[in-house]
Amino acid sequence: MKNKIIEGKTIREWKQEIPLINKIILTEEVFWTNSKYGKLEDAIKKVSLSESDVKDAEKRLKRFASYIAKVFPETIKNNGIIESPIIKIPNMQKKIEEMFNQEILGQLLLKCDSHLAISGSIKARGGIYEVLKHAEDLAIKNNILTVEDDYSIIHSDKFRKFFSQYSIAVGSTGNLGLSIGIMSAKLGFNVYVHMSADAKKWKKDLLRSKGVTVIEYESDYSKAVEEGRKQALADPNMYFVDDESSTDLFLGYAVAAYRLKTQLEEMAVLVDGDHPLFVYLPCGVGGGPGGVAFGLKLVFKDNVHCFFAEPTHSPCMLIGLITEMHDKVCVQDFGIDNITDADGLAVGRPSGFVGKTLENLISGVYTVQDENLYMLLSTIADLENINLEPSALAGIPGLVHVFKDEAGQRYIESHNLKNKMKNSTHIAWATGGSMVPNDVMESYYEKGHKYQQLI
Template sequence: MHDRNKDCLAALREGKTGTWIRPRISGADALGHVISGGDVDAAAERFVRFAPILTMLFTSGAWDGHIVSELLDFHGPDDANWLVKGDHALPMTGSIKARGGVHELLCIVEQIALSNNLSLDRLTTPEARSILGSYRVVVASTGNLGYSIGVVGRAFGLVAEIHMSADAKAWKKDRLRDIGADVVEHACDYSETIARARVAAENRRDTMFVDDEGSRHLLTGYAVAADELARQLDARGVRVDAETPLVVYLPCGVGGAPGGITYGLKRRFGDAVATVFVEPVASPCVMVALASGLASPPSVYQFGCDNGTIADGLAVPRASALMLDAVGEAIDAVVAVTDSAMLDWVRTAWNRSALRLEPSAAAAFAAHAPFNLAAKHEPEWPRLDRATHLFWATGGSKVPDPEFTALLSPDYADAEG
């Protein structure tokens, strides 16, 4: 094992911030063959087909049915000009899961419609709701994926069964129950919850299982965001090339969302974009997978980590093997950050730009300093002082006011463990 890998694993055992970095930025040739560009294009077309239907199901505001977030300005330390991808405010569910999770759900609805001779323009009729109501979608979640599947699934009339790990926040479970979803609570971590949900869905008639560890539809739904971002950067006149690279900081749980986005970004920008996955020091599942060099993703418990973190969306002990097959060689860096750093950035993001972020989303900002320090010591990395730094805000706009106010207190303690 390389000394740099030993060093980052040693830092994790001590509960300290750690950085794993590839010796040089990877290009599109590092992408695996789990999904293809054609798969991503098909996902983009599916989102367009369903846009009129989504506007009928979610009628608040002047939304046009397209799942698009703003590209926001943010003043970083020393007046650095940073950009933020505002997926924390995406329509319907207020998190990045409105991309991959909703895409998977649209695939399920489309499959049901085809098997029942329903045209898409009839999906909001009483007849369609009666048919869709005979089908059940099952998913495991630490919070936002389950919330997104539940909210949009119930809007279509599907029965939604959401298995929630011990890390999931109470308010997310309460809101799911309020819209008629079946919430199944498990006193175990995310990996075990997925295993239990998978068993619960087996051999059940008219039941579809959304597999966060092994779904290609999730990956392609997230990957669509790359072309959206490219259009926004172009509209701002932001160049992305070898001289002015793009560095994107992506909060990471099991890996589906950052993995899909990485696929899309590498497909679009090649080695002019560097993707930095960000994890809690207690749950660095992608870091241990890459640094250990093991053939299959190991558990963080094997490396002295306890998976206990305030960032419920990132509390995952084992990375997705499918995601690693798809983009494992294309991940340029992984940074593990502390809970206190995430909380500091929740407050900073709010105080500087009124960004309402969960700790999971604020993790992206906390990775900037340790990553850039590590990159300075890599001789084959470009100088990043000319780079565009972009932080993917993955969720937080739906956090209830009392919960968010508590996060802003310097004396905050996570009452839910």
């Protein structure tokens, strides 16, 4: 293994060039800050997408709001806009200080994408948006819809019959499949969700109950994506949702930032040069956290600092960024098994599109052991009465690293934040959990308690 050549270098050479790779390979928790991170003004020049693209996505979601409210009654209170609450979790913040023996300055908030309507995860943003955009494109092209129409007309036999001529396919570890499957089936599409070995049984069962065809694999996420792409290429009426490189998914996620800005203003939370914002985003292939981070940078510019969180056994975005090889490398190249209970994050190869788009915009990446995810899961359930799936807890330890790690302290000092941290706000992005069946959640909870007792 040590003599294996990865993009022109042996593992030994990679370790010598980037010492942190030693710890990554040993699946130890690490905290890495990005030396290529720069000012938004300079970084944005290298990005093909712009604020107008995100605004266009936001307008499209508003056009579909009347339809969404009609077919998903749980969205009526928000007039068909799919958005999650953001809440203070003071008990959890205090407990984290005790657990990690680290004072935390500023306040910790939880962005509850775990409780987004329709599919109960962050994927309800990008996944649902891409399906809606594809549906709109088809309907407009076939002259049965215009952007001036009230989109609630889509809730009809006429439109369902029209969409039934077309199919949608996606590869997923779980949550993206849920969002694509539920939304596509509701519109009337034929849907095929290719699911990796990591995908939880309850997610497959739920999809099948909605009339979705679920195809299972014993391999990881990459195989599911490969097979889904292959299926779509063979059928001119089938559309493939490409989690690895879709700009539509990315833009659907990015809309979250504009809504977050409004929510923070309503909470009287300041974000400016003296009040920095730190956001910690669980990361799988990178589309969800990448899109959200991109939107946050557009909205809050250099006053927001975004960090990705990955399982120690699936640090694909970290390896892609740290080697600067992006999707040319995968965790298996370095002998890491890509086996984690954080199913939404169980990805071996990162999105090259996201890595390259954010290589000057992302502040850093850290990794979390599964045991800590479970421990935090049972703790937040006890203290804040919030149920999350393991993946969704990856954002919580981020602020500990910022304050406790040498690399975190260097980051604070190099960005002249030391005297401002008492005014800081930290947002852990909770990415899924509200749709987890009670018996499954109970097993997660019990597992978390067992790990707590071992401390």
